[in-house]
Amino acid sequence: MPIRHRNVLSIAIATLCTIPSVWAADGASMTLYRSDSPALYASSGDSDANDGYAVVRERRDVTLQSGVHDLVLGDLPNHLDAEAMALGFPGGEAKVISQRLLLGQGPNAALTGLTGSSINVLGDNGQALASGTLLRAGEDGLVVSTDHGTTLVRQYAAVTTAGGNFPTGSSLRLRVDASRSGQADATLSYPTSGIGWRASYVANLQAGNACSMQFESRASIANRSGRDWHDTNLTLIAGEPNFAKTSAPRPMMMRAAAAPVAAEALPEQSTVGDYRSYTLPAPVELPDGSISQVPLYAARTLSCERTALYENGGNWMPPQPMLNETFNTDSNTSIISTLRFSAFDSLPAGYLRVLTADRNGVPQFIGEGRINDTPKGSDATITLGTAFDLRGKRERTSFHVDKAGRALDEAFRITLTNAGDSARTVTVREHPNRWRQWTVTSSSVKPSKQTTDTLEFKVEVPANGKAVLDYAVRYTWTADEQPQS
Template identity: 90%
Template sequence: MPINYRTVLAVAIATLCGVSRAEAADGASMTLYRSDSPALYSSSGDSDVNNGYAVVREQRNVTLQSGVHDLVLGDLPNHLDAEAMALGFPGGEAKVISQRLLLGQGPNAALTGLTGSSINVLGDNGQALASGTLLRAGEDGLVVSTDHGTTLIRQYAAVSTAGDHFPTGSSLRLRVDASRSGQADATLSYPTSGIGWRAAYVATLQPGNTCSMQFESRASIANRSGRDWHDTNLTLIAGEPNFAKTTGPRPMMMRAMAAAAPAEPLPEQSSMGDYRSYTLPAPVDLPDGSISQVPLYAARTVSCERTSLYENGGNWMPPQPMLNETFNTDSNTSVISTLRFTAFDSLPAGYLRVLTADRNGVPQFIGEGRINDTPKGSDATMTLGTAFDLRGQRERTGFHVDKAGRTMDEAFRITLTNAGESARTVTVREHPNRWREWTVTSSTVKPSKQTTDTLEFKVDVPANGKAVLDYGVRYTWTADVQPQS
């Protein structure tokens, strides 16, 4: 298969050098770590991405020559941690003396993958310039070992190689010392980037007066490593291991989208140190430049809670009582729709898309949010968006400071409006944070929740109407506390 490149001039060099080549074998074993890198999952941009993290273990069948000689392993990803690469011979047929990583990047990326292969170099008129083993492809040309010596070709038009497979990615050149000639099995392990995974969840809200949803859990696996992976045995790791290096592989729609696997069988889940692992039940193909999806858990119905939230203020607490009258007078108008549910099992971090049926029964998108790593039995909460028909307004109706008595009184009025055709319940969340010691002195609606920094009310708002909440709080402090004016 030819590669068009440039025009030709051949120069002979009087050295003979033999190189053995071992092609990548299918059936690699890969441990893949979670990555949230937007570049990995982007539907546009460069296909070569140096984000994500995976540890690969694969078997190579190599042809050895007795004694010291060079061996090239091709079809490696574009971004590798050269310091962590290791080749071993389980049968003890050879040992590695030294190794050099040939990066499959830049203008010679495609030819780098052919290092150690038999090639034919052609001129611009189709004439044969050289045939032999490619030793190196660089800016200064091609170095080819032929029957007559070693040839440096600085200008050429095309390169062809036999067979239907064209190696891609980087190559590893090793100098080995073999005890015998012949075939041998070798085990190659290395970390790489350009590949990662994250969880992808879809929740479809079910009709009815109670909140429930059909919940689907999948793993999205992005491959932009510069190499195809075939029949790969895959284990997914959920959690956040520490990576000491600031460069190189890091855990952070393509042209091919793999179809979702059948609902059964599902990955085998287990603990791995402080992390969670998911071992896929069958090998998968991961083409370069693709996002593949596999199920994590079987689809199920999950109970949930939807909240219309009107919130003002925050959890910040001052070091001294805040007596300034203009403190914390901001008024928000938006009512936020949220969704909360309890994790039925350990849920890895990812994104949850929420759908609901319209009047014709067609599922429609109503919001998306991120779920952090959530242990089984813990709550996950996400924001769906801003409610269209609901609005809120907050105004302060009273403020008085008694410095001698070391008290401060403050009152607010919350007005909620509903332009929709059905009554709604709005959760009003306030944060009395002028000082850490406070009590509710009055309220037209009984508080539904009260903590050291939060005050909540459930307010029923009629259809095409409004509701008003009035409440007051009193702050107190001791003589040893210095108020801030």
């Protein structure tokens, strides 16, 4: 396979030794951390991304020469933390003196990946310009070590390799001191970005009066690292480790279509420090520019709760009683549809897509929301969207301040309308936050929930009709808390 290039021809001769190049072996072990970066999961745009975080451990079979000499480790990802890269020789055959990272980016990215390889450089008419080992690829041309010395080629049409294979990604040039010549096993570990994962959930709501759903859990693995990963042993980490270096790879549909990965067995779940880990049961293929999916948990049916929520105000509490008449008089008209369920196991953060069948039995998308890291037994709630047939209106019906008695009385009327053909239950959530001491003095519907900053009512709204909720609260405070103005 040739690489095409256009430049001006110039040849220079010098003396430089050949640098053996070592390509990646299949079967790397990778620990992959969660990332929500849009750049990783986008269906268009630059195929390269400097988001996500993974720690890779792989074996390299190297050919050593006795004494000090140079090696090139190729087929590395595009984005690496050079300070955290480590090459070791378990048998003690050699030690690393220095290292230099050659980034596989820019116009010479593919050629940089060939550093240390045997290549043939061809001209416009297919004539051979140079054959030997590629020492460097830069804007000034190709530096090639030949049998006659070193050649600098500035104008060429194509580059071929003996195997017809162009490794992707970056390369690492190492100076090593070996105690003997011969083959040796080396272990290379490094953190990289351009690859990440997040949970992906799908819920199919079931027919019937009770809320239940068929729940599927997957891990979406995005690879934009600049290299392919073959037969990779993968462990996924759920949680949020701290990353101190802003310049290092960070955790935050591709050129290739999303690639589902079949797996009969499920990941083995465990703990790592304060985080959860999911070790996949079999090696996976992660082509560059792809999204792969693997199951996290077996599909199951879960109970759930659908809520139509009409909410006004917030949880903010003033430093002293708020006596301003215009405070907290805002009113919206939208009623929000939400879905809540209890986590059957530890659920890593990700996005939940919710479907329901239409009148013809065809599943239709009705909303999507983010689930944060959710421990087993905790509730997860997402917003599906705005209910089309439901509306709300909030009006204040009375307001009175008694400074001498250190009390404030306030009342509201909430009108709910339902244009649909079936009755609906609407949860009205109010936030009495003029002051922390308050009580409900009257309500046309009994509160279903009451906390220090929240008041909730469940109101039945008939089909093609409306319902009205009236309620009043009284705030009180002490002499020491009395506002001065």
